[in-house]
Amino acid sequence: MQEEAYLSDVGKSLRDLWRHRPGQEIPAAVLDTVDALWPEPKPRPQLTHKKKTPGGWHLIFTLPPGVSFREVLNRQEYFADACRGFVEIRKVAGYCHINIRAGHLENHYPYQWDSAPYQSMALPVPIGYSPALEVLDLAEAPHLLVAGVTGFGKSNYLLGLIHSLLPVAKVAIIDLKRLQFSYLKNHTALAKNEKEAVQLVGALNREMERRIDILESAGVEKIQDYKGDMPFIVLVIDEVAEISDPETIRLVDRIVRLARATGISVVAATQRPSKRVQLFKDDTRDMFAARLCYLMPDEVSSRMILGENCPLAAQLPEVKGRGIYKFGVTVKEIQSMHLPLRQAKKLLQGQEVNVWDVTQSVKRLPPR
Ligand SMILES: Nc1ncnc2c1ncn2[C@@H]1O[C@H](COP(=O)(O)OP(=O)(O)OP(=O)(O)O)[C@@H](O)[C@H]1O
Ligand SMILES: [Mg+2]
Known part of the structure; x- marks a missing residue:
């Protein structure tokens, strides 16, 4: 009898050692919580699968007879406290899934996107981990302004955003610095110089008018209510201050002000809006309801992007991809996902070529 107790103690110590290996802190905390809440010999949830996710862990349990899903769900707080994180518990096909996200922000999250959980949004795009x-439902915003000093992740963010949009929207890009978007030329409408840029935004303006007419004849006020084929369009502008042609600026301005109902969004990135580089007129800037601001050199610049009462982007740690996200009442520190160029290029492999010549598509329409 004594021997049995001794062996069981040894077994328990070994199990604890194994359970509390470095890097396994979260699963160990969950299993310790299960032990405490369902003491032996009571039946208890059994761990059958665990997987590390970018922001935490995903654990799957089977529930033996006598343990109900509700029982686990009701103990959510215990798990959250034990892991010092956010816990989500769901039942999928009879299994109990526990999703834990660490309570602190990591300095790096790899790019990973699946729009499936966001079916309620018309045009979901990832912002970052928080x-x-x-x-963000970009259709709601409908425009997003991205800012920050050089080298802290604006272009990288745009890259991830574009890849998240490719399967569901038409993407137009203005990249006058000609840095990294060229590989997307067969999947987007890409403008690499001032001449192409003015043609592109001219065509988008005509497309916008065409859409206004169609929606008007159909008697609907916005694209979300329209039953016909009308994909969302997103115009992505990296380094918007590089645009010097006043006609391009006027046409972009017009898209920003009129495009909401017609499903055309603008995502514009800039280093810092100074008085000298006045990007848009003030009322146009207000249309960028969503803001994502990486590190700023001073509080004045932070306030220019995030609003009078928000100096937070000047106080961020010097971490690439760390930013402040603001939309409506939401103000959050986020860490955006990292998508290195060579990995982005790989994402295109296997995607069918889908050249979008917006100038052509608009021209080819029959006269009204
Ligand atoms: N979310 C991120 N996580 C980790 N590293 C990142 C992230 N975003 C960017 N980086 C790193 O920082 C480098 C610079 O990023 P990026 O080119 O996006 O900056 P930028 O803000 O566009 O700068 P610039 O204003 O000079 O164009 C990238 O090459 C990458 O190595
Ligand atoms: Mg850049």
């Missing part, structure tokens, strides 16, 4: 993944 530490739960923050997702």
Whole structure:
């Protein structure tokens, strides 16, 4: 009898050692919580699968007879406290899934995107981890301004955003610095110089007018209510201050002010809006309801992007991809996902070529 107790103690110590290996802190905390809440010999949830996720862990349990899903769900707080994180418990096909996201922000999250959980949004795009993944319905915003000093992740963010949009929207890009978007020329409408840029935004203006007419004849006020084929369009502008042609600026301005109902969004990135580089007229700037601001050199610049009462972007740690996200009443520190160029290029492999010549598509329409 004594021997049995001794062996069981040894077994328990070994199990504890194994359970509390470095890097396994979260699963160990969950299993310790299960032990405490369902003491032996009571039946208890059994761990059958565990997987590390970008922001935490995903654990799957089977529930033996006598343990109900509700029982686990009701103990959510215990798990959250034990892991010092955010816990989500769901039942999928009879299994109990526990999703834990670490309570602190990591300095690096690899790019990973699946729009499936965001079916209620018309045009979901990832913003970054906070530490739960923050997702914006771009159709709601409908424009997003991205800012920050050089080298802290604006272009990288745009890259991830474009890849998240490719399967569901038409994407137009103005990249006058000609840095990294060229590989997307067969999948987007890409303008690499001032001449192409003015043609592109001219065509988008005509497309916008065409859409206004169609929606008007159909008697609907916005694209979300329109039953016909009308994909969302997103115009992505990296380094918007590089645009010097006044006609291009006027046409972009017009899209920003009129495009909401017609499903055309603008995502514009800039280093810092100074008085000298006045990007848009003030009332146009207000249309960028969503803001994502990486590190700023001073509080004045932070306030220019995030609003009078928000100096936070000047106080961020010097971490690439760390930013402040603001939309409506939401103000959150986020860490955006990292998508290195060579990995982005790989994402295109296997995607069918889908050249979008917006100038052509508009021209080819029959006269009204
Ligand atoms: N979210 C991120 N996580 C980790 N590293 C990142 C992230 N975003 C960017 N980086 C790193 O920082 C480098 C610079 O990023 P990026 O080119 O996006 O900056 P930028 O803000 O566009 O700068 P610039 O104003 O000079 O164009 C990238 O090459 C990458 O190595
Ligand atoms: Mg850049």
